[in-house]
Amino acid sequence: MNYLSVRFRLDSYNEENAEILVALTEEMGFESYEYADEFLTAYIKEDLFNEDELNEILPSKEGGFSFNVSYTFEKVKNENWNKIWESNFQPIVIDDLCTVKASFHEGLPETKYTITIDPKMAFGTGHHQTTSLMMRALLKEDLTGRSVLDMGCGTGILAILAALKGGATRIVAIDIDPTATESAIENSNANRVGDEIEILTGDASLLASQEKFDLILANINRNIILDDIQKYSNVMKSQGVLQLSGFFAEDVDLIEVGAKAAGFEKVSVTIDNRWAQVKMKKK
Template sequence: MDFIQINVHCDPPFREILIAEMGELDFETFMDTEVGFEAYIQEELFSHPALQTLFNRYRKQTRIWYELKKIPKENWNEEWEKNYDPIAVGDQIYVRATFHEAKPQVPYEIIINPQMSFGTGHHETTHQLLALQLTVDHKGKKVLDVGSGTGILAIMAAKLGALSVAATDIDDWCIENALENFGLNNIEPAFVKQGTIHELRLGESYEIILANINTHVLLDEMEEYNKLLSPEGHLFLSGFYDTDKARIMEKATSLGLKEVKSTTEKNWVALVLEKVE
Protein backbone atom coordinates (compact mmCIF):
# COMPACT_ATOMS: atom_id res chain seq x y z
CA MET A 1 0.00 0.00 0.00
CA ASP A 2 1.63 3.24 -1.20
CA PHE A 3 0.56 6.80 -0.46
CA ILE A 4 0.16 10.08 -2.32
CA GLN A 5 1.54 13.22 -0.68
CA ILE A 6 0.00 16.55 -1.71
CA ASN A 7 2.02 19.65 -0.85
CA VAL A 8 -0.56 22.47 -0.95
CA HIS A 9 0.38 26.15 -1.15
CA CYS A 10 -2.50 28.44 -0.17
CA ASP A 11 -3.35 31.63 1.71
CA PRO A 12 -3.58 31.05 5.51
CA PRO A 13 -7.35 31.77 5.88
CA PHE A 14 -8.11 28.90 3.49
CA ARG A 15 -5.83 26.29 5.05
CA GLU A 16 -8.41 24.84 7.45
CA ILE A 17 -11.22 25.06 4.88
CA LEU A 18 -9.23 23.04 2.35
CA ILE A 19 -8.17 20.51 4.99
CA ALA A 20 -11.81 19.99 5.97
CA GLU A 21 -12.83 19.54 2.33
CA MET A 22 -9.97 17.14 1.61
CA GLY A 23 -10.96 15.09 4.65
CA GLU A 24 -14.21 14.38 2.82
CA LEU A 25 -12.10 13.03 -0.09
CA ASP A 26 -10.50 10.37 2.17
CA PHE A 27 -7.26 12.23 2.93
CA GLU A 28 -6.13 10.92 6.32
CA THR A 29 -3.17 12.86 7.63
CA PHE A 30 -2.36 16.58 7.48
CA MET A 31 0.72 18.55 8.48
CA ASP A 32 0.96 22.35 8.50
CA THR A 33 3.82 23.94 6.57
CA GLU A 34 5.07 27.50 6.22
CA VAL A 35 3.29 27.84 2.86
CA GLY A 36 0.15 25.79 3.54
CA PHE A 37 0.00 22.11 4.42
CA GLU A 38 0.83 18.57 3.40
CA ALA A 39 -1.89 15.93 3.02
CA TYR A 40 -1.62 12.17 2.62
CA ILE A 41 -3.97 9.60 1.11
CA GLN A 42 -3.78 5.92 0.21
CA GLU A 43 -2.97 5.63 -3.49
CA GLU A 44 -6.01 3.47 -4.28
CA LEU A 45 -8.36 6.06 -2.74
CA PHE A 46 -6.87 9.04 -4.56
CA SER A 47 -8.88 10.74 -7.30
CA HIS A 48 -6.94 13.49 -9.06
CA PRO A 49 -10.03 14.82 -10.90
CA ALA A 50 -11.91 15.12 -7.58
CA LEU A 51 -9.01 17.05 -6.06
CA GLN A 52 -8.82 19.39 -9.05
CA THR A 53 -12.58 19.99 -8.90
CA LEU A 54 -12.28 20.90 -5.22
CA PHE A 55 -9.40 23.32 -5.74
CA ASN A 56 -11.09 24.93 -8.75
CA ARG A 57 -14.07 25.85 -6.54
CA TYR A 58 -11.79 28.02 -4.40
CA ARG A 59 -9.43 29.47 -7.00
CA LYS A 60 -11.69 32.48 -7.56
CA GLN A 61 -11.25 33.34 -3.86
CA THR A 62 -7.60 32.50 -3.21
CA ARG A 63 -4.35 31.34 -4.74
CA ILE A 64 -3.85 27.56 -4.70
CA TRP A 65 -1.16 25.41 -6.24
CA TYR A 66 0.07 21.98 -5.31
CA GLU A 67 2.66 19.28 -5.92
CA LEU A 68 2.10 15.52 -5.93
CA LYS A 69 4.54 12.86 -4.79
CA LYS A 70 4.16 9.11 -4.40
CA ILE A 71 5.54 7.72 -1.14
CA PRO A 72 6.09 3.96 -0.77
CA LYS A 73 4.70 2.59 2.48
CA GLU A 74 8.16 1.66 3.73
CA ASN A 75 9.34 5.29 3.38
CA TRP A 76 6.49 6.82 5.38
CA ASN A 77 8.25 6.87 8.76
CA GLU A 78 11.22 8.70 7.24
CA GLU A 79 8.89 11.36 5.79
CA TRP A 80 6.98 11.64 9.03
CA GLU A 81 10.02 11.97 11.28
CA LYS A 82 11.20 14.98 9.24
CA ASN A 83 8.10 16.90 10.33
CA TYR A 84 6.93 15.38 13.60
CA ASP A 85 7.36 17.42 16.77
CA PRO A 86 6.11 16.48 20.24
CA ILE A 87 2.82 18.03 21.36
CA ALA A 88 1.84 19.52 24.70
CA VAL A 89 -1.82 19.79 25.64
CA GLY A 90 -1.62 22.39 28.36
CA ASP A 91 0.68 21.22 31.14
CA GLN A 92 -1.13 17.88 31.60
CA ILE A 93 -0.53 15.88 28.41
CA TYR A 94 2.63 15.32 26.40
CA VAL A 95 2.47 13.34 23.15
CA ARG A 96 5.81 12.22 21.75
CA ALA A 97 7.45 9.71 19.48
CA THR A 98 9.96 7.11 20.63
CA PHE A 99 12.84 9.26 19.37
CA HIS A 100 11.81 12.28 21.52
CA GLU A 101 13.05 12.87 25.05
CA ALA A 102 10.65 11.75 27.77
CA LYS A 103 9.05 14.22 30.19
CA PRO A 104 8.25 12.20 33.32
CA GLN A 105 7.11 15.34 35.14
CA VAL A 106 4.05 15.62 32.86
CA PRO A 107 1.06 13.72 34.36
CA TYR A 108 0.03 12.02 31.12
CA GLU A 109 2.70 11.06 28.59
CA ILE A 110 1.59 9.27 25.42
CA ILE A 111 4.07 7.61 23.05
CA ILE A 112 2.92 7.45 19.42
CA ASN A 113 4.48 5.99 16.30
CA PRO A 114 1.71 7.08 13.92
CA GLN A 115 3.12 5.71 10.68
CA MET A 116 0.30 6.57 8.25
CA SER A 117 -2.56 6.72 10.76
CA PHE A 118 -4.62 9.80 11.56
CA GLY A 119 -4.54 11.13 15.12
CA THR A 120 -1.09 12.29 16.14
CA GLY A 121 -2.29 15.06 18.44
CA HIS A 122 -1.21 17.77 16.00
CA HIS A 123 -4.60 18.21 14.40
CA GLU A 124 -7.05 20.51 16.18
CA THR A 125 -9.67 17.78 16.51
CA THR A 126 -7.39 15.34 18.32
CA HIS A 127 -5.81 18.08 20.41
CA GLN A 128 -9.22 19.30 21.59
CA LEU A 129 -10.55 15.84 22.37
CA LEU A 130 -7.50 15.04 24.49
CA ALA A 131 -8.13 18.22 26.47
CA LEU A 132 -11.85 17.39 26.83
CA GLN A 133 -11.04 13.91 28.10
CA LEU A 134 -9.46 15.57 31.12
CA THR A 135 -12.86 17.04 32.03
CA VAL A 136 -14.73 13.70 32.29
CA ASP A 137 -14.07 11.01 34.90
CA HIS A 138 -12.79 7.88 33.14
CA LYS A 139 -11.98 5.82 36.25
CA GLY A 140 -13.46 2.33 36.21
CA LYS A 141 -15.32 2.93 32.94
CA LYS A 142 -15.46 0.96 29.71
CA VAL A 143 -14.34 3.05 26.74
CA LEU A 144 -14.74 2.55 22.98
CA ASP A 145 -12.70 4.54 20.45
CA VAL A 146 -14.40 4.43 17.03
CA GLY A 147 -12.23 5.26 14.00
CA SER A 148 -9.28 5.14 16.34
CA GLY A 149 -6.42 5.79 13.89
CA THR A 150 -3.30 5.73 16.06
CA GLY A 151 -5.37 4.76 19.12
CA ILE A 152 -4.31 7.96 20.88
CA LEU A 153 -7.72 8.70 22.46
CA ALA A 154 -8.11 5.16 23.76
CA ILE A 155 -4.57 5.35 25.16
CA MET A 156 -5.49 8.60 26.92
CA ALA A 157 -8.60 6.94 28.34
CA ALA A 158 -6.49 4.10 29.76
CA LYS A 159 -4.08 6.57 31.35
CA LEU A 160 -7.09 8.33 32.92
CA GLY A 161 -8.00 5.10 34.69
CA ALA A 162 -10.54 3.43 32.36
CA LEU A 163 -11.46 -0.12 33.34
CA SER A 164 -11.07 -1.25 29.72
CA VAL A 165 -10.44 0.36 26.33
CA ALA A 166 -11.41 -0.96 22.89
CA ALA A 167 -10.78 0.44 19.43
CA THR A 168 -12.13 0.08 15.90
CA ASP A 169 -11.09 1.35 12.49
CA ILE A 170 -11.88 0.50 8.88
CA ASP A 171 -8.21 0.54 7.83
CA ASP A 172 -5.92 -2.46 8.43
CA TRP A 173 -2.95 -0.08 8.61
CA CYS A 174 -4.61 1.78 11.51
CA ILE A 175 -5.37 -1.49 13.29
CA GLU A 176 -1.71 -2.49 13.03
CA ASN A 177 -0.54 0.94 14.16
CA ALA A 178 -2.98 1.19 17.09
CA LEU A 179 -1.82 -2.19 18.39
CA GLU A 180 1.79 -0.99 18.17
CA ASN A 181 0.96 2.20 20.06
CA PHE A 182 -0.94 0.33 22.79
CA GLY A 183 2.19 -1.76 23.25
CA LEU A 184 4.44 1.32 23.42
CA ASN A 185 2.25 2.61 26.27
CA ASN A 186 2.03 -0.76 28.07
CA ILE A 187 -1.74 -0.98 27.58
CA GLU A 188 -3.66 -4.18 26.88
CA PRO A 189 -6.85 -3.26 24.96
CA ALA A 190 -10.02 -5.32 25.27
CA PHE A 191 -9.93 -5.54 21.47
CA VAL A 192 -8.85 -3.69 18.33
CA LYS A 193 -11.23 -4.62 15.49
CA GLN A 194 -11.41 -3.72 11.83
CA GLY A 195 -14.72 -2.65 10.31
CA THR A 196 -17.42 0.00 10.54
CA ILE A 197 -19.56 0.23 13.65
CA HIS A 198 -22.46 -1.13 11.56
CA GLU A 199 -20.45 -4.16 10.44
CA LEU A 200 -18.98 -5.08 13.81
CA ARG A 201 -22.33 -5.41 15.63
CA LEU A 202 -20.80 -4.94 19.06
CA GLY A 203 -22.93 -6.27 21.90
CA GLU A 204 -21.48 -4.58 24.97
CA SER A 205 -22.27 -1.14 26.34
CA TYR A 206 -19.77 1.60 27.11
CA GLU A 207 -19.77 4.52 29.53
CA ILE A 208 -17.58 6.55 27.17
CA ILE A 209 -17.46 6.46 23.36
CA LEU A 210 -14.97 8.53 21.35
CA ALA A 211 -15.38 9.24 17.62
CA ASN A 212 -13.08 11.62 15.75
CA ILE A 213 -14.06 11.01 12.11
CA ASN A 214 -16.00 13.39 9.83
CA THR A 215 -19.48 14.89 9.51
CA HIS A 216 -20.86 12.32 7.08
CA VAL A 217 -19.75 9.31 9.10
CA LEU A 218 -20.79 10.80 12.44
CA LEU A 219 -24.31 11.50 11.16
CA ASP A 220 -24.54 8.02 9.67
CA GLU A 221 -23.23 6.20 12.74
CA MET A 222 -24.46 8.27 15.68
CA GLU A 223 -27.52 6.10 16.23
CA GLU A 224 -25.23 3.08 16.60
CA TYR A 225 -23.04 4.96 19.08
CA ASN A 226 -26.14 5.82 21.08
CA LYS A 227 -27.24 2.17 21.21
CA LEU A 228 -23.85 1.21 22.63
CA LEU A 229 -23.73 4.10 25.10
CA SER A 230 -24.74 3.42 28.70
CA PRO A 231 -27.37 5.65 30.39
CA GLU A 232 -25.70 8.88 31.53
CA GLY A 233 -22.69 7.88 29.41
CA HIS A 234 -20.59 10.40 27.49
CA LEU A 235 -20.09 10.59 23.73
CA PHE A 236 -17.07 12.58 22.48
CA LEU A 237 -17.32 13.75 18.86
CA SER A 238 -14.99 15.67 16.57
CA GLY A 239 -13.83 15.79 12.97
CA PHE A 240 -16.36 18.37 11.82
CA TYR A 241 -16.35 22.07 11.07
CA ASP A 242 -18.29 24.67 13.09
CA THR A 243 -20.65 25.12 10.15
CA ASP A 244 -21.75 21.50 10.62
CA LYS A 245 -22.33 21.67 14.37
CA ALA A 246 -26.05 22.44 13.97
CA ARG A 247 -26.54 19.25 11.91
CA ILE A 248 -24.60 17.20 14.43
CA MET A 249 -26.61 18.61 17.34
CA GLU A 250 -29.93 18.11 15.55
CA LYS A 251 -29.13 14.41 15.18
CA ALA A 252 -27.81 14.15 18.73
CA THR A 253 -30.86 15.83 20.25
CA SER A 254 -33.19 13.50 18.35
CA LEU A 255 -31.42 10.58 20.03
CA GLY A 256 -31.72 12.01 23.52
CA LEU A 257 -28.17 13.31 23.76
CA LYS A 258 -27.48 16.69 25.34
CA GLU A 259 -24.43 18.91 24.98
CA VAL A 260 -22.19 19.04 28.02
CA LYS A 261 -19.25 20.96 26.64
CA SER A 262 -17.78 22.01 23.32
CA THR A 263 -14.64 23.75 22.12
CA THR A 264 -13.62 25.24 18.80
CA GLU A 265 -10.13 25.65 17.41
CA LYS A 266 -9.46 27.01 13.91
CA ASN A 267 -13.14 26.33 13.11
CA TRP A 268 -12.88 22.64 14.09
CA VAL A 269 -15.34 21.60 16.81
CA ALA A 270 -14.96 19.04 19.58
CA LEU A 271 -18.06 18.08 21.51
CA VAL A 272 -18.99 16.15 24.65
CA LEU A 273 -22.57 14.79 24.79
CA GLU A 274 -24.36 12.99 27.61
CA LYS A 275 -27.04 10.33 27.20
CA VAL A 276 -30.19 11.46 28.97
CA GLU A 277 -32.72 8.78 29.91
Protein backbone atom coordinates (compact mmCIF):
# COMPACT_ATOMS: atom_id res chain seq x y z
CA MET A 1 0.00 0.00 0.00
CA ASN A 2 1.44 3.38 -1.06
CA TYR A 3 1.49 6.45 1.17
CA LEU A 4 1.96 10.13 0.49
CA SER A 5 4.01 12.47 2.63
CA VAL A 6 2.35 15.91 2.79
CA ARG A 7 4.61 18.69 4.08
CA PHE A 8 2.65 21.66 5.41
CA ARG A 9 4.35 25.00 5.99
CA LEU A 10 2.70 27.34 8.52
CA ASP A 11 3.67 31.01 8.10
CA SER A 12 3.09 31.51 11.84
CA TYR A 13 4.23 28.25 13.42
CA ASN A 14 3.53 27.34 17.01
CA GLU A 15 2.19 24.22 18.73
CA GLU A 16 -1.35 25.55 18.94
CA ASN A 17 -1.53 26.34 15.21
CA ALA A 18 -0.02 22.96 14.37
CA GLU A 19 -2.68 21.21 16.48
CA ILE A 20 -5.41 23.19 14.74
CA LEU A 21 -4.07 21.95 11.40
CA VAL A 22 -4.01 18.37 12.71
CA ALA A 23 -7.60 18.64 13.90
CA LEU A 24 -8.76 19.97 10.53
CA THR A 25 -6.96 17.38 8.42
CA GLU A 26 -7.08 14.14 10.42
CA GLU A 27 -10.62 13.31 9.31
CA MET A 28 -9.32 13.08 5.72
CA GLY A 29 -7.45 9.94 6.72
CA PHE A 30 -4.04 11.23 7.75
CA GLU A 31 -2.52 8.64 10.08
CA SER A 32 0.68 10.13 11.43
CA TYR A 33 2.14 13.59 11.96
CA GLU A 34 5.67 14.89 12.52
CA TYR A 35 6.47 18.32 13.95
CA ALA A 36 9.63 20.23 12.95
CA ASP A 37 10.29 23.99 12.95
CA GLU A 38 7.64 25.71 10.85
CA PHE A 39 6.69 22.47 9.12
CA LEU A 40 4.15 19.76 9.88
CA THR A 41 4.56 16.54 7.89
CA ALA A 42 1.59 14.18 7.61
CA TYR A 43 1.17 10.74 6.06
CA ILE A 44 -1.89 9.44 4.23
CA LYS A 45 -2.74 6.47 2.04
CA GLU A 46 -2.42 7.52 -1.57
CA ASP A 47 -5.94 6.38 -2.49
CA LEU A 48 -7.45 8.52 0.32
CA PHE A 49 -5.71 11.75 -0.67
CA ASN A 50 -8.06 14.34 -2.16
CA GLU A 51 -6.27 17.58 -2.98
CA ASP A 52 -9.50 19.50 -3.67
CA GLU A 53 -10.87 18.53 -0.25
CA LEU A 54 -7.58 19.48 1.39
CA ASN A 55 -7.59 22.90 -0.22
CA GLU A 56 -11.13 23.52 1.02
CA ILE A 57 -10.37 22.80 4.68
CA LEU A 58 -6.91 24.36 5.05
CA PRO A 59 -6.87 27.29 7.48
CA SER A 60 -6.10 30.77 6.18
CA LYS A 61 -6.11 34.34 7.43
CA GLU A 62 -8.80 35.07 4.86
CA GLY A 63 -10.91 32.36 6.50
CA GLY A 64 -10.53 33.85 9.97
CA PHE A 65 -7.46 31.97 11.21
CA SER A 66 -4.25 33.61 12.43
CA PHE A 67 -2.02 31.83 9.93
CA ASN A 68 -1.75 30.63 6.34
CA VAL A 69 -0.69 27.18 5.16
CA SER A 70 1.04 25.98 2.01
CA TYR A 71 2.06 22.42 1.23
CA THR A 72 3.89 19.99 -1.04
CA PHE A 73 3.49 16.22 -1.27
CA GLU A 74 5.38 13.18 -2.52
CA LYS A 75 5.04 9.41 -2.56
CA VAL A 76 6.68 7.48 0.30
CA LYS A 77 8.16 4.11 -0.53
CA ASN A 78 6.94 1.34 1.78
CA GLU A 79 10.45 0.36 2.77
CA ASN A 80 11.17 3.92 3.98
CA TRP A 81 8.36 4.02 6.56
CA ASN A 82 10.27 2.20 9.30
CA LYS A 83 13.16 4.65 8.93
CA ILE A 84 10.73 7.58 9.23
CA TRP A 85 9.07 6.53 12.48
CA GLU A 86 12.23 5.10 14.03
CA SER A 87 13.98 8.44 13.63
CA ASN A 88 11.10 10.25 15.36
CA PHE A 89 9.98 7.76 18.01
CA GLN A 90 11.45 8.52 21.42
CA PRO A 91 10.52 6.44 24.50
CA ILE A 92 8.12 8.09 26.95
CA VAL A 93 7.04 7.46 30.53
CA ILE A 94 3.43 8.03 31.64
CA ASP A 95 3.06 9.10 35.29
CA ASP A 96 6.13 7.06 36.31
CA LEU A 97 3.98 3.95 35.85
CA CYS A 98 4.17 3.01 32.18
CA THR A 99 7.01 3.16 29.69
CA VAL A 100 6.18 3.17 25.98
CA LYS A 101 9.08 2.24 23.74
CA ALA A 102 9.97 0.69 20.40
CA SER A 103 11.61 -2.70 20.03
CA PHE A 104 14.99 -1.09 19.33
CA HIS A 105 15.09 0.99 22.55
CA GLU A 106 17.34 -0.40 25.28
CA GLY A 107 18.61 0.54 28.73
CA LEU A 108 15.46 2.35 29.90
CA PRO A 109 14.41 2.76 33.54
CA GLU A 110 11.96 0.13 34.77
CA THR A 111 8.33 1.05 35.43
CA LYS A 112 5.37 -1.04 36.55
CA TYR A 113 4.24 -1.51 32.94
CA THR A 114 6.34 -1.50 29.77
CA ILE A 115 4.71 -1.45 26.35
CA THR A 116 6.65 -2.11 23.15
CA ILE A 117 5.00 -0.46 20.16
CA ASP A 118 6.04 -0.62 16.52
CA PRO A 119 3.40 1.70 15.06
CA LYS A 120 4.04 1.48 11.31
CA MET A 121 1.16 3.58 9.93
CA ALA A 122 -1.24 3.16 12.87
CA PHE A 123 -2.06 5.89 15.40
CA GLY A 124 -1.15 5.53 19.04
CA THR A 125 2.28 5.60 20.62
CA GLY A 126 1.49 7.70 23.69
CA HIS A 127 3.23 10.75 22.28
CA HIS A 128 0.10 12.59 21.21
CA GLN A 129 -1.76 14.31 24.06
CA THR A 130 -4.95 12.34 23.46
CA THR A 131 -3.22 8.96 23.73
CA SER A 132 -1.31 9.93 26.87
CA LEU A 133 -4.51 11.39 28.38
CA MET A 134 -6.32 8.11 27.75
CA MET A 135 -3.44 6.09 29.16
CA ARG A 136 -3.52 8.19 32.34
CA ALA A 137 -7.27 7.65 32.63
CA LEU A 138 -6.87 3.90 32.12
CA LEU A 139 -4.06 3.68 34.67
CA LYS A 140 -6.51 4.98 37.28
CA GLU A 141 -9.14 2.34 36.50
CA ASP A 142 -9.42 -0.88 38.51
CA LEU A 143 -10.18 -3.51 35.87
CA THR A 144 -10.85 -6.40 38.24
CA GLY A 145 -13.86 -8.34 36.99
CA ARG A 146 -14.62 -5.79 34.26
CA SER A 147 -14.93 -6.12 30.49
CA VAL A 148 -13.12 -3.55 28.32
CA LEU A 149 -13.70 -2.23 24.79
CA ASP A 150 -11.09 -0.16 22.92
CA MET A 151 -12.81 1.61 20.00
CA GLY A 152 -10.52 2.99 17.30
CA CYS A 153 -7.67 0.99 18.77
CA GLY A 154 -4.93 2.05 16.35
CA THR A 155 -1.71 0.35 17.47
CA GLY A 156 -3.63 -1.38 20.27
CA ILE A 157 -1.77 0.54 22.96
CA LEU A 158 -4.79 1.00 25.26
CA ALA A 159 -5.98 -2.59 24.95
CA ILE A 160 -2.41 -3.76 25.61
CA LEU A 161 -2.19 -1.59 28.73
CA ALA A 162 -5.54 -2.99 29.92
CA ALA A 163 -4.20 -6.52 29.47
CA LEU A 164 -0.94 -5.73 31.28
CA LYS A 165 -2.84 -4.20 34.21
CA GLY A 166 -4.66 -7.50 34.63
CA GLY A 167 -8.04 -8.33 36.12
CA ALA A 168 -10.23 -7.73 33.06
CA THR A 169 -12.61 -10.53 32.15
CA ARG A 170 -12.62 -9.64 28.46
CA ILE A 171 -10.82 -7.11 26.23
CA VAL A 172 -12.01 -6.27 22.72
CA ALA A 173 -10.22 -3.84 20.35
CA ILE A 174 -11.82 -2.53 17.15
CA ASP A 175 -10.53 -0.34 14.33
CA ILE A 176 -11.94 0.36 10.89
CA ASP A 177 -8.46 0.37 9.30
CA PRO A 178 -6.99 -3.08 8.51
CA THR A 179 -3.49 -1.60 8.79
CA ALA A 180 -4.29 -0.58 12.37
CA THR A 181 -5.69 -3.95 13.40
CA GLU A 182 -2.73 -5.73 11.81
CA SER A 183 -0.46 -3.45 13.84
CA ALA A 184 -2.52 -4.07 17.00
CA ILE A 185 -2.25 -7.84 16.55
CA GLU A 186 1.53 -7.64 16.05
CA ASN A 187 1.96 -5.31 19.04
CA SER A 188 -0.24 -7.37 21.36
CA ASN A 189 1.75 -10.48 20.47
CA ALA A 190 5.03 -8.61 20.98
CA ASN A 191 3.82 -7.66 24.47
CA ARG A 192 2.74 -11.26 25.17
CA VAL A 193 -0.93 -10.41 25.61
CA GLY A 194 -2.17 -11.47 22.18
CA ASP A 195 -4.29 -14.27 23.67
CA GLU A 196 -6.04 -11.79 26.00
CA ILE A 197 -7.31 -9.34 23.37
CA GLU A 198 -9.91 -9.95 20.66
CA ILE A 199 -9.02 -7.62 17.77
CA LEU A 200 -11.63 -6.89 15.11
CA THR A 201 -11.63 -4.88 11.88
CA GLY A 202 -14.74 -2.76 11.35
CA ASP A 203 -16.76 0.15 12.70
CA ALA A 204 -19.27 0.60 15.52
CA SER A 205 -21.79 -1.59 13.71
CA LEU A 206 -19.79 -4.56 15.06
CA LEU A 207 -20.99 -3.69 18.55
CA ALA A 208 -24.48 -5.05 17.85
CA SER A 209 -23.11 -8.59 18.18
CA GLN A 210 -21.08 -7.92 21.35
CA GLU A 211 -22.02 -8.57 24.96
CA LYS A 212 -22.18 -5.47 27.14
CA PHE A 213 -19.03 -3.83 28.52
CA ASP A 214 -18.12 -2.25 31.85
CA LEU A 215 -15.53 0.13 30.37
CA ILE A 216 -15.32 1.65 26.88
CA LEU A 217 -12.27 3.58 25.67
CA ALA A 218 -12.70 5.75 22.57
CA ASN A 219 -9.87 7.97 21.40
CA ILE A 220 -11.47 9.07 18.13
CA ASN A 221 -12.36 12.41 16.57
CA ARG A 222 -15.38 14.38 17.73
CA ASN A 223 -17.70 13.65 14.82
CA ILE A 224 -17.27 9.88 15.00
CA ILE A 225 -17.85 9.93 18.75
CA LEU A 226 -21.06 11.90 18.30
CA ASP A 227 -22.22 9.59 15.49
CA ASP A 228 -21.48 6.42 17.47
CA ILE A 229 -22.15 7.37 21.09
CA GLN A 230 -25.63 5.82 21.10
CA LYS A 231 -24.05 2.55 19.92
CA TYR A 232 -21.61 2.79 22.82
CA SER A 233 -24.53 3.29 25.18
CA ASN A 234 -26.38 0.32 23.75
CA VAL A 235 -23.46 -1.97 24.54
CA MET A 236 -22.60 -0.43 27.92
CA LYS A 237 -23.69 -1.91 31.23
CA SER A 238 -25.58 0.27 33.71
CA GLN A 239 -23.08 2.34 35.73
CA GLY A 240 -20.42 1.52 33.13
CA VAL A 241 -17.65 4.01 32.37
CA LEU A 242 -16.93 5.70 29.03
CA GLN A 243 -13.48 7.30 28.65
CA LEU A 244 -13.25 9.66 25.68
CA SER A 245 -10.59 11.73 23.93
CA GLY A 246 -9.60 12.87 20.44
CA PHE A 247 -11.15 16.35 20.54
CA PHE A 248 -10.41 19.86 21.78
CA ALA A 249 -11.48 21.47 25.04
CA GLU A 250 -13.94 23.68 23.16
CA ASP A 251 -15.74 20.52 21.95
CA VAL A 252 -16.47 19.21 25.45
CA ASP A 253 -19.88 20.90 25.73
CA LEU A 254 -20.97 19.41 22.39
CA ILE A 255 -19.72 15.97 23.45
CA GLU A 256 -21.58 16.30 26.75
CA VAL A 257 -24.86 17.12 24.99
CA GLY A 258 -24.55 14.06 22.75
CA ALA A 259 -23.53 11.85 25.65
CA LYS A 260 -26.41 13.02 27.82
CA ALA A 261 -28.88 12.19 25.06
CA ALA A 262 -27.39 8.68 24.94
CA GLY A 263 -27.79 8.17 28.69
CA PHE A 264 -24.38 9.23 29.99
CA GLU A 265 -23.45 11.82 32.59
CA LYS A 266 -20.14 13.67 32.78
CA VAL A 267 -17.85 12.71 35.66
CA SER A 268 -14.64 14.64 34.94
CA VAL A 269 -12.71 16.57 32.29
CA THR A 270 -8.93 16.74 31.91
CA ILE A 271 -7.22 19.19 29.54
CA ASP A 272 -3.70 18.96 28.12
CA ASN A 273 -2.66 21.76 25.76
CA ARG A 274 -6.24 22.27 24.52
CA TRP A 275 -6.86 18.52 24.01
CA ALA A 276 -9.60 17.10 26.22
CA GLN A 277 -10.22 13.79 27.94
CA VAL A 278 -13.69 13.20 29.38
CA LYS A 279 -14.92 10.50 31.74
CA MET A 280 -18.61 9.62 31.44
CA LYS A 281 -20.81 7.22 33.38
CA LYS A 282 -23.86 5.34 32.12
CA LYS A 283 -26.95 6.26 34.12
